[in-house]
Amino acid sequence: MNDLAGGGGVSPAGDSRANAELSYRLRRALADKGMRQSDLAGKAEVSKGTVSNALNPDKGVPSQFTLEQLARVLGIGGDSLRELYRLRAEATTDLPTQLRAYLSAAQRAAREHPYPGVLPGIAPPLAAIYLHQRVRHQARADGTRWDTDDRWEDASTGTPPTPEPASALSRAQLGPPAAPGVPAFSRRASADERLSADELLALQGTCLVTAGPGGGKSSLLRTLLETGVGDFLQGLTPRAAPVLVPAAALPGRPLAGALAAAVNADLSSHGLLEEIRPEFFLAPPSPGVPWLILVDGLDEITSASTRHEVLRAVSAVINGKDAGQYRFIIASRPLPDAEIDATLGAKASRFDLQPFSFADLQQVARNWFGHFDLPDPDSVAEQFMRALTAASLADLARIPLMASILCQLHAVAPDQPLPASRGQIYSDFISLLYKRQHAAGASGVRAQARVTLQGYGGNALAHTEGVLDRLPDVIARLAAGRYSGDTRPTMAVVMAQAETSCPPGVPRDEWHAVLKSALQRSGLMTTHAGELVFLHQTLLEYLAARHACRSPASRARTLEKAFTHVRWQWPWSADALGSHRRLTPRRLLIPPHGDDNSYIGFLIDVAQEQDLEATGPYLQRLAADGNIEGCRFLAEQAQLGTTIPTSAARAAAESCTLLASRPALRGYWRLEAAKILTRIDHLSAIDLCIGLAEDQSIRSDWRLQAAEMATDIDNDRGASVLAALAADPTVHASARLHAARSVIRYDKEHAADLLVSLASNHDLSRASRVNAAERLAELDPPRAEDVCAALLENTALPPYLRIAILDVFTQLGDQLPEELYDPTKKPGTPSDG
Known part of the structure; x- marks a missing residue:
């Protein structure tokens, strides 16, 4: 019997209610199977006593191994098995109360937070749509990785190539690096190496992950947050405790204070009941487990000096005495190499987040059309792929945000051709958002505004209708201000505009609530840390471009x-x-x-339209x-x-x-x-x-x-x-x-x-x-x-190369006479035979 494999038969009990629920579910599954405890013990390869203890909440909590074996025999899988793991984790873990509260709130936030490019009222869980992307090591202009000081050179001569100027566009893999004095065969991890995005959790050190607009950076970080938090809450061995924080929250204060402020602001609406103090982040979350700081939106900080301040602060932490206590994964659009070199240098592994493959894209489309409950999602997905090819959008649709928007546009009007440009895609999508907003019936923003303000007379209602008609222009002006660097609170900006003036006789606080609700329900904005923000930077950029082209003279x-x-x-x-x-x-x-490329692209498309x-x-x-x-x-x-x-x-x-x-x-x-x-x-x-x-x-x-x-x-x-x-x-x-x-x-x-x-x-x-x-x-x-x-x-042949060939023969499963490959033999020494 294997009773003690994986941590023993039982573990110390924590939450007795969770353990009671766990035992109850196991007993119910046993009854549904019509099995006896002795039969279950035999098929699960554990002792009868272990089964008896697992079914009795007074006897402690079953080990991870025991639970896995029992669940396998009882046919428990999927969500039911995940729930058993969750109950076991609650029953066994000795996580401090505040850490558990943080992790639970962070998990809810990761699952519930809205994501961009989705029509209101139809948003599926991110996990139902999200397809894991891969990351690839960025290469220098000479083909080597940024987390090594190696340089490519000609292995036949040992001569490094003459340096040339190289822009970000000119980076490409040039072959395996071979630095002087180091065998070329040892450089197997080249810039061509690809990792699944989840494998970033297992890496050591700091990572910089870059992708273009809509490339999936925020979805990646949310997925890493949910995965890392889940490890803790399910009682698995945690790799790190993740904390998601916007880059804009880091400048101007110590790291622990910045994390505490960001977490309190973001998670208060997700069940965090007690304020977290900076001291919470000064100690490791668990012995030997670091904090994993997930920094989102570095590129959204428009000031290069402020970005430098953020990266310099990260560099100070990873080079300081507490380096082992913190890891960072920073997500950003591509930034000039000089900004990264001057702060993180070779300390950070640099990755490009890869777009979907065409096979991935078709699977994402099937996921979307399945969520729409279309009768034959596979056929609709094939039709969608043909429509992409016809519109020359197949490459653009590999960008995750573009894929989401295009799938929804196709689902709403499958017989219509898809838009021809990125600008037109955003235009059609935002038009669809506003149509949905106006056609929402009794739950729509207009109906809700009438209910709220009907007691203030017909003039107030007419005024409100006019303001809601002008709301798209108001949001576009707000976006233009944000793009230009205006950091005032959103509602302060909106309330100050003449187009949104308060109707006579309506209390200002009620009018504030009506406008805020309208902005939240526009599908373009959401609440983050108590402040209304645009759901995605590209939405902001498109609307700012549209505002810039509001008239021929302005254009x-x-x-x-x-x-x-x-x-x-x-x-x-x-x-x-x-x-x-x-x-x-x-x-x-x-x-x-280059920092303005996405906005300028929208400007070109809107102007040409x-x-x-x-x-x-x-x-x-x-x-x-x-x-x-x-x-x-x-x-x-x-x-x-x-x-x-x-x-x-x-x-x-x-x-x-x-x-x-x-x-x-x-x-x-x-x-x-x-x-x-x-x-x-x-x-x-x-x-x-x-x-x-x-x-x-x-x-x-x-x-x-x-x-x-x-x-x-x-x-x-x-x-x-x-x-x-x-x-x-x-x-x-x-x-x-x-x-x-x-x-x-x-x-x-x-x-x-x-x-x-x-x-x-x-x-x-x-x-x-x-x-x-x-x-x-x-x-x-x-x-x-x-x-x-x-x-x-x-x-x-030098010893290190003889050892390399030895490794090859080991892989091939062959054995050679020892005298042929004695690695201690000096070059030039004749064989004894």
């Missing part, structure tokens, strides 16, 4: 301000490239700041004459889902083609131009990418990037180029290995041939050959045996 002023910044720069015109004569700098238009010619001239000038910064801006906008005018897209394509095809221009900029072109006109970029991959005058890692970009456009042509790189002796060894591994996705047999050739190539370094053998072992074990045996015959 013209806003566009002029956004797109007429200039600076002096050396020209990259066709006659100047490669010229050594003295050139005269010229005034060059520069795009809006009102006037098709409103933005074309600005954007065309921005991309003309080889202005690579302007072209990059348009590429970023295209990725966001902004509609780019044809004239501007053509100008950007011409500039990028010009730059990428000029041999006299430095390789980095040629690659960057090709990369931008893939985002604007990928079909015309394929030949440029292949040409760069075949150009022996540029660096190997850039050639590899060009080949991978070609593969993203055309698998067959790109895979052929990757194979050619793997076989090209002019290419650096690490890039050749990376190219061979990339071929695996398209032709495993050919990839195995390439790896055999690399592992057998005496012109490569020994470390590179061993690296190739390691990869071959994963792909073709029989051929890897022969290659590894041949490598071991090289008496000059």
Whole structure:
């Protein structure tokens, strides 16, 4: 019998009521099964006494193992099993009262808090819709991870590549890093490594997770909060105690005080009955268990200096004497590397939150359409995927917030084409919100306002109707103020506007309540820490853009301000490239700041919706004459889902083609131009990418990037180029290995041939050959045996590489004569045999 496995038969009792309920449910399940206690004991592989004790609340609480065994035999699963775990946790845990109160309130908040992009009245639980995303290590421009000081280098020569300027857009994986004096085979955790988002809970140290607008950052943190809190409350071994806090709550006060203030404000409406004091966060929640601080919305702090203050405070904690007591996961839109480098440096692992795959997207659609109780969710999901393809929205819909909104728009009008741009998607969704608000019947905001104010006469009711008619403009003005940095309380701003003036004779407090209710029920705002806030930053940005375009004059002023910044720069015109004569700098238009990209994208879409010619001239000038910064801006906008005018897209394509095809221009900029072109006109970029991959005058890692970009456009042509790189002796060894591994996705047999050739190539370094053998072992074990045996015959092989090959043979399950792989043998020492 295994009575004591997993912690013994019984545990000390805590809450007797929970233990009584647990025993009752087990007894009822036993009766429903018609089993005897002795039968249950035998099938559960525990003693009869253990079963008897589990069914008797006076005998203590069953261990985790016992409960799992009994539940398995009794057929208890799903929500019923989770409830048993919860009851056991309440009955056994010795959590301090205040910690339990905090965890319970945090769990309710994680489950109940509204999330953006959902029509009022239909919101399913987040867990019913949410599909776990994956995260990927961010890479430096040289392909290595940000949580290591390693740098990529050519494993055949040990020569690090010459540094080049690199923007956030130019980061890409370049192959396994191989620092001097460290074997290349040990660098298996490269920038290409992907983790499930939940695995972030198990990581050590601080993590920075970035994603674009609507990329799922807040949903990720809420899921981590619920998972981490659940570990505590279910009696499982906790990895950390999570605390969700907005970044804006951290500046200007010590960490413990900031956490206490944020938690008290946020959880008071979720059952937190007693105020939590800062001292609560000064000690670990449990011995050996740290606090996990989930910091949301760092990018929503518009001041770079304030963001720096937040990151500097985090850095001080993780580098201080209490570092082991706190972990941080910070979620943000992408920020300039310099901001992170100056504070967190290499202390933080940096991740990109990945968008949905197309398979994920279809599952999310099935979840949504199942929630709508549509008769055949699978068929509707397939129809939805076809509609996305027809509207060229398949890539945009991989962004979680976009997926949610598009699913709802399709469910409401399945026979209508989907909107064509991100701006139009938000416009249609907000229009649908307002229609729902007006059609809500007796429960709607208008009906409720009439009930509240009917005693004040017809004039007051008429005035109220007018205010509610103007409410969309009021909310848009509020959004514009927020975007510009106005931090006054929401109701103070709204009550001060002439459009929302209090009707004569109505008490101000009653009018305040009517307006607040209207804002809360708009579907655009929610209450957080006692303050009305926009449900999502992108909703704020769209409404601010709509306010900026409220009239032709306002639109013209806003566009002029956004797109007429200039600076002096050396020209990259066709006659100047490669010229050594003295050139005269010229005034060059520069795009809006990267922090404003999402808002500017909405501005472009809203302006074009009102006037098709409103933005074309600005954007065309921005991309003309080889202005690579302007072209990059348009590429970023295209990725966001902004509609780019044809004239501007053509100008950007011409500039990028010009730059990428000029041999006299430095390789980095040629690659960057090709990369931008893939985002604007990928079909015309394929030949440029292949040409760069075949150009022996540029660096190997850039050639590899060009080949991978070609593969993203055309698998067959790109895979052929990757194979050619793997076989090209002019290419650096690490890039050749990376190219061979990339071929695996398209032709495993050919990839195995390439790896055999690399592992057998005496012109490569020994470390590179061993690296190739390691990869071959994963792909073709029989051929890897022969290659590894041949490598071991090289008496000059260093001990660490002999150990690496030993590991390969261990994985293959083979044994070799000891004299072949004695790791203590010095290089050059002949074999005893």
